[in-house]
Amino acid sequence: MPCLLFLFVALVLSLSSVPAGAESTGKPRVINTTDLGADPDDEQSLVRQLVSANEFDLEGLIVATGCWKKEQGNTDMLDRIIDAYAAAYPNLSVHAEGFPTPDYLRSVSVMGQTGYGMGDVGEGRDSPGSELIITAADRDDPRPLWVMGWGGMNTAAQAIWKVKETRSPEELRRFLSKLRLFDILGQDDAGAWIAKNFPEVFYIRATGVYGWAPSDEYLDEHIQNHGPLGAVYPDRQWATEGDSPAFLHVYPNGLNDPERIEQGGWGGRFSPEKQAGIRSMSEVAKIDPQAEPSYDPYYMYGNTEEGGAAIKRWREGFDNDFAARMDWSITPRYADANHHPVAVLNGDRTRQVLYTSAKPGTTLQPSAAGSTDPDGDALSYRWSIYEEPTTYGGELTLRKADTPTPELPIPGDAAGTTLHLILEVHDGGSPNLIAYRRLVVKVEAVSAE
Template identity: 30%
Template sequence: MKNKLILISVCFLAVVQQGMTQTKISKPRVIITTDGEVDDQDSFIRFLLYTNEFDVAGLVYSSSQWHYAGDGKGTVFISEMPITAKLYGQRTELRWPGTDWMQYFIGLYTKVYPNLTKHAKNYPAPNDLLAKVKVGNINFEGDMKFPTEGSDFIKKILLDEKPGPVYLQIWGGTNTVARALKSIEEEYKSTSNWDAIYKKVSQKAVLYTVLDQDATYQNYVAPNWPNIRVIYNSTQFGCLAYPWPRVVPDALKSYLGGPWFAKHIKFNHGPLLEKYFLYGDNQKIPGDPEHTQGNLEEAKKSGFIQYDFISEGDSPSFFHFLNVGLRNMEDASYGGWGGRFTRSEKNPTRWEDGLSSADYNPYTYKEDPTYSQTRWIDVLQNDFAMRADWCVKSYKKANHPPVIALKTAKNISAKPGVVIHLSGSAKDPDGNKVIYKWWQYKEAGTYNKTIEIQNPENADASFIVPADSKKGETIHIILEVKDNGSPQLTRYQRVIITVLPQ
């Protein structure tokens, strides 16, 4: 790889490790598995507005500890998970919302699809999405005894010759994915191809899991496929899930409040978003007696007003794979719209959240294990509002995100004392004014002190590599660009500086 020289102070030398940014990145290939909880359905509605950003390989119904269909034979089941075993005891089925709601929302997507294509290329045709909907293992929590249409579909994708990873988003239980892996093991383990197949699948499958909602990861996937990469979100999703009023700082709560959703999402944005579930909206999911949030009186008893946000606890699983310039797909510890994670000490292929991936919360003045996700709420919601506008507005009347490029390199190696000159540029497709901001994402780097950036609100900025920085330490600098349109939209570029020895 070619190295380039950058401007330096006095006679110090900084070595550029990589060329210019804006390298074309192929669209992530994704499969969603979902149990149909109300927050899954809201996540799915938002996901449909972002499908142009992905290669959607599959949309698969699965079960979880919270939702399963039963086998239709009256078989009694009790959860392996202590919380649901205590809550529900023995059941023949549990809160099952059916296997037609994704098709229903895709039907509504059909009505806004022509307008969406005015704003961005590559939105998938509705019939193409319908062809990807499959029913997986749904009979009971942890159901993986037999192959299903959904598990066989996932198996086929994991074994195909299309290069690159497959990002398996686990919105419910892991069981249908586990069954796909089990079917691969059963077919190939006794053959001469097993080592090659095992390596291929282990390198290809990447799980983004929102909690363990059954025991199949622990009981089967982890012991039998330990090299499969996993991003495990157990905490950070909370700011976008049911407990958001306790988690989100007051300064950001308006983005999840009823007035915001009524104005920007629920009304006057087409038939798909009319069906987005909110508190007190008088909607009810068939088959789920615990979906009572649509009843306004019940909502008020819990402290909510009409049209307040309910939950999208699963959305971080696809936020993580949106290419907005933060480079978090290179390394989950970098942090991005889907949260920030640290590598497990026990399993180097597993990335987890928690105290080890906490970010400093400037509203509470504390390290906060959810702030790695919470910090993006305003920009995420404004981006959602933009997509909602795309459902009904012409290109001229809607807003579109700025496009950013770095003029300096995205990876730099430099000795302490070197002046790093940062330079970027941005264009706005709507002709809006752009606002620059360079900032240090301190938690993403390993140099744990604050650096002073000169001219952080200009396109060109600089800072000095600290004299006390050590060999191998990293400093992450984010170029954030906002437009002044409505809604205000944000994109990024990231520069990573690695400290060289003196």
């Protein structure tokens, strides 16, 4: 069996090299671990991610376990969804560059840990999924590797365990420095083990993942009746798309820098200070009451007090984005669908967060001049102050907030604070699509002179 595993992993890794040129892109590197079959929401989230797959470098789709599905045996459910993607791929590729080929996605669709939690971590427990994570982190690529836990995190734990056991402390440090772990709700005890034993690891546990999801009526109208991918988007059983915030957090739409978790974006907003003892879902304690308390204290990044409201505030943008992309999946002509506008901020056409400084008592005049729409649609503008990450507690007034060139007077008592200004560029197409940019304004301290 170990020889067969080695040969299988070698085959997978030989097929799963990142597409040519990917290392030079600004796309986030993402590996999903998913407990497919535990709840339909994993299937739902995967459909949304696949129609957005041109925005990511998907380096692994790993079927694993969690507290609601403690055993896994195959990738059949994942394969069926990739087959649906294959049917939609020709249309999707008409509307945007960068969609991964179905064969590439099949090459990185593998099994992770087949048993539950830390009981399936350790000697002799290597899996194709844990080996894939190690290989991806070892790749000569300066970008961080986001490993998303849509179920339990024991496949990531097995990768870390093996590197610790087989490499030097410095090699372990380099490996861990590449990882960005993001788990949804905590669904086994492996996350606590990682956070306790490797406190230097960047680890987000998102618990504010409810209250933002689309309605059943929206799904009926815009998603489920749209071709092969709509056909594999199931009706909800509990909450809809509970796992989508993981990849929405890193969605490169110009709204946030995923490394600056206090900024907030489509996946929510998180405190920059790690919190002690963020517990997993209650089912984990039912399986073993001491599963996580035995690792106390352990520390992770967690949601701010806004919870799911930090996601819901962007609902218009991500709902319409999903609907438009599902239109792409069934539309063979570019001209017959709507496409995203390009938001230009102070002459910058990228989707990076921009930073600037301003003096108290002056007026900031940012500009969206040069913003365009590939379909020739008329554009409208909406500027706003994102109050929650803004550290100035007084009143801020944006003038001409519906024009390309607003004015923001900087209060005289704002010295030393940070302001977060959000630009939304809306097109006139259907569904209405939004391009975002963020300008972070650091108000200079007043000189003592």
